Amino acid sequence: MIIVMSPDSREDDVALVVERLGERGYGHHISRGEQRTIIGAIGAPDHEKEVVAGQLTALPGVERVVPILKPYKLISREYNPQPGTVMIGNARFGPGHVGVIAGPCSIETREQILQTARAVKEAGATALRGGAFKPRTSPYSFQGLGYEGLELLAEAREETGLPIVTEVMDVRQVDRIAEVADCLQIGARNMQNYDLLKEAGRCGRPIMLKRGFSSTVGEWLRATEYIAAGGTLDIILCERGIRTFEDATRFTMDLSSIAVLRRETFLPVVADPSHAVGIASLVPPMALAAVAAGADGLLIEVHPRPDQALSDGPQSLTPAAFAELMQQIRRVAEAIGRDV
């Protein structure tokens, strides 16, 4: 890190910073410009960097502290330079391929999930999604079928062979869901629920971490590091839109995050256009855009009767619309050298 001293700092302010760096095990390096003195800290013991940066900022005469190294390690491309592949059951997410996870927002009935599973399988989806535990903004809305829903999802896997992805919201559910699901999804609202991240990292299943809708890519990567520190690198990141002032769509899909993540981490990245835009007619163009931008996969909401859905009806595709979209996805994927 680099410590920028304010123009009115004094010699003993500089000396105090240097002394403090020494106490914390850092070397240093002073550069005196015409208007600012700058102190470089060298050889930082990694795990304390942020704490020390905060402490230095509180010293007299310090204008600001500029971090130089990345605040994540296990998941960074500096640690592992090659893009990696993560398998969810038999579905592949990584270079050269586009995996497609489709299904309803919530599992509502046996008939609904089985019918959807068959339809998305036939259209070419490679995995099945469905929520058993639902984070709803109102306590009076449908909260999901719980473990009963999970059983229905497993039954749909049985019948179609599609691996299953479902959300975990509560640390107490992690182990039981991990016994059944092929991949545990952590939703946007829980991206910084650190206890949940730690438990997820230990559960032995691949984890899909959705971006918090108000998190920078840097914060998302730091949350991902929590999972990695828990013990697994089978992590898929999922862009699902961020909150902005624009109100024509539910969130604003930040497709540039895909390319930014590619530069920073070797983990695969998928995109969820359904939650990002929240309007079914806008899902196909954004799904194609995500593929063109280099996503390793997609997460798409499909419901046999969107106008009867207990959640997210307005953004769900019908099976017919999904089948049509899959054909376009194949063409765009091929244009950029990937298969589906």
Next chain:
Amino acid sequence: MIIVMSPDSREDDVALVVERLGERGYGHHISRGEQRTIIGAIGAPDHEKEVVAGQLTALPGVERVVPILKPYKLISREYNPQPGTVMIGNARFGPGHVGVIAGPCSIETREQILQTARAVKEAGATALRGGAFKPRTSPYSFQGLGYEGLELLAEAREETGLPIVTEVMDVRQVDRIAEVADCLQIGARNMQNYDLLKEAGRCGRPIMLKRGFSSTVGEWLRATEYIAAGGTLDIILCERGIRTFEDATRFTMDLSSIAVLRRETFLPVVADPSHAVGIASLVPPMALAAVAAGADGLLIEVHPRPDQALSDGPQSLTPAAFAELMQQIRRVAEAIGRDV
């Protein structure tokens, strides 16, 4: 709610909406303008409103659905028109008063928390804060002393008589923390951790719910409704800044939320300038601004040695700076008819 039909909708699209409303137990009312037909839904059974709105949006010919009623009830001023008071131990938060909760971000050592408790008590704080479990953006940063920290906080209460407020992050901690603390705080990152909200509502202690840094006031109120639905109305809301594009401060403090909340709910509202701005020298003006805007209380970080703090040093006031601020707070509170 009101259903706005698109200009190219047909008669049978309108008929289908009307039929669906009937099935769901709503009356209706059609208004045909020159360019749009509008259908008013009447007598809505409350708990299904959002689900039905979503389903209607997915019907053909529907341009959008406009909700009319508020999506929260127990905590609304329509339910209870008088501003209320919540007690944290012997500290009062409500009309005519400004409660001041002060203390360090993290409890670090026995000496540190006792020394801070004495100092803030002497300066006039009415409650003590301190984190035992810390949500940190990096898994490699100090994560708090845990239950040992909680014991130290209780010891500080013993000595000073100040009631104590501490954060709960994990559903599994709720009961044990509730045995000791006078008030449980739910942090911004967990504002939509619904399982935690439900458990908190049942624990028998007052809850302080911080605003998610990317949540609208409406979403914050809906999250609050989760706590209320759990069984308590002893809830204090805490504005702590929202995420915006401005980078001169850590977050942007949205003081207008105080007046907006006053209009919507009877619950008391406090403000946390320390987390909002993240820079110690900006805390005093924002604390005074919050009081002038009508806050029922403040949450202020104080540390005996900010340059040695294990978290949030740059935004912590020294005991001396806090004592000076308390005097200004008293003057501004008095100017608007409150005491401290």
Next chain:
Amino acid sequence: MIIVMSPDSREDDVALVVERLGERGYGHHISRGEQRTIIGAIGAPDHEKEVVAGQLTALPGVERVVPILKPYKLISREYNPQPGTVMIGNARFGPGHVGVIAGPCSIETREQILQTARAVKEAGATALRGGAFKPRTSPYSFQGLGYEGLELLAEAREETGLPIVTEVMDVRQVDRIAEVADCLQIGARNMQNYDLLKEAGRCGRPIMLKRGFSSTVGEWLRATEYIAAGGTLDIILCERGIRTFEDATRFTMDLSSIAVLRRETFLPVVADPSHAVGIASLVPPMALAAVAAGADGLLIEVHPRPDQALSDGPQSLTPAAFAELMQQIRRVAEAIGRDV
């Protein structure tokens, strides 16, 4: 519009709203629900709608006024349902096609603009861009060559046959630039410079209106209506990213705006990935994503020596990188049924 009365409004509050609507030439329609009374205003004389809505909001007992009709007309699909084509010289922007406007941020020297023009022409660009007047955040930065730059741009057109697009910043420049350029661009910072919009609408050339980086799609369309009201419908809209909290890129490209605009207006829409992301290596994936999302064209910054550029070097492609990107653009365009 619909006027929602507050729960504590009285009969004479309703009567006053009705009386006011009558005075302003509106019919009405009252719907009394259990918790709210709602008044529908019918047959609104268009041009006063926003003024009247503001006045009604200020009346006693009014909770809020919900607009129903769109605040733009000439440019809406309700006015003209078919997607249209706009020609910039011989370059086509509209259905079935992807136009590519390439060139440097600023025109710096005769050699630089001629060399770039030849290179982008050869790679397949259909129009040439280059700034003669530059809006720079610092008054001490290079401000452009002015009219001399415009002459150099015309010379590049002469040699390559590419039509030219350049920015106008000041009402006093409109006519003189319109004499030379094939298309006048209005930049993001001037999207709500209404006097400039009005002058541009009268100048007789096609106008490219960039989205203000903090404008909703709705505000952008209203600004576009200013140009249309000035007398032309030869308008191209350009998405160039919006300001968000994300700091890994310069702005956040909102590709869903393309599909939203398609629904609202018949005007063609292009995308400028260079300004949106601000980093050359991220431009190609975002350019491809924009094409897949349905953009009618692209605006791409190309500079023969990005490391010598007087502005926007970090986001400029070299001619070689641009040529490679053009090949990928052709493949993705073809995959979704467009040619370049």
Next chain:
Amino acid sequence: MIIVMSPDSREDDVALVVERLGERGYGHHISRGEQRTIIGAIGAPDHEKEVVAGQLTALPGVERVVPILKPYKLISREYNPQPGTVMIGNARFGPGHVGVIAGPCSIETREQILQTARAVKEAGATALRGGAFKPRTSPYSFQGLGYEGLELLAEAREETGLPIVTEVMDVRQVDRIAEVADCLQIGARNMQNYDLLKEAGRCGRPIMLKRGFSSTVGEWLRATEYIAAGGTLDIILCERGIRTFEDATRFTMDLSSIAVLRRETFLPVVADPSHAVGIASLVPPMALAAVAAGADGLLIEVHPRPDQALSDGPQSLTPAAFAELMQQIRRVAEAIGRDV
């Protein structure tokens, strides 16, 4: 500035940066850490800094360039450390004082502006505002009375003795408005209309520059530097809210900007709660908060009949509400050691 090299940069990448710095007149200083090499540039010729930073970013092996010095000079506290005072006619804006500029959004009729001027004068306002040229989001809304409105405003000054502030939108109006008005206001939408800023700086009158609603404080200061570079330091900055995701208010008032500006510049800062919140009942608490936060003045919309206003009715105070607010403003100002 500091150049951070990427971990895979090579020795000749470093050499090229050093060579380039030399060519541009900078000295340098290399610091080799374990994971990154960092190059400090020394003795930068100010006016080219941003251009050179951009060029260096485009060189191979450069990860990023971190600016160290502030990008503004004439208006910075480093240039002039004491907070200054700006006079608008006989109204003072600076330390120890709170100036209050009140009046209608638009000048509508002679009677309306005279009546308002008398009322705000009596309540204690120190200057009168009123718009003659109005930037409206719709071309079909009332656009202001133009120069006729300016004459009416001057008449109100004549009668009440209040100095007058009015907005200028178009470079062609600057001189004529400057002949009459005591202060020219540049609105949020024109904050980066650089030609207008330059003309304003030359006109000989004090300028009030409103913050662009999507501008950081840093960008706002750079825009201010344009005015200063034009020749005047009689500039008042006006916080008027920024755009965020929150939709309960029109904009989000960023009161921390006042303290941030105080640290960066000696220019006075005022606040406009009316435009920030857009709802009359929220104006008083935010006006008081602004005073407590240290604002040197306020801008408040007052209209004799808000429900008849041609613009901004919902946010205008009645003369009676304004008079009551002035009394509270006096009390809060006094509590923090200022008079009104």
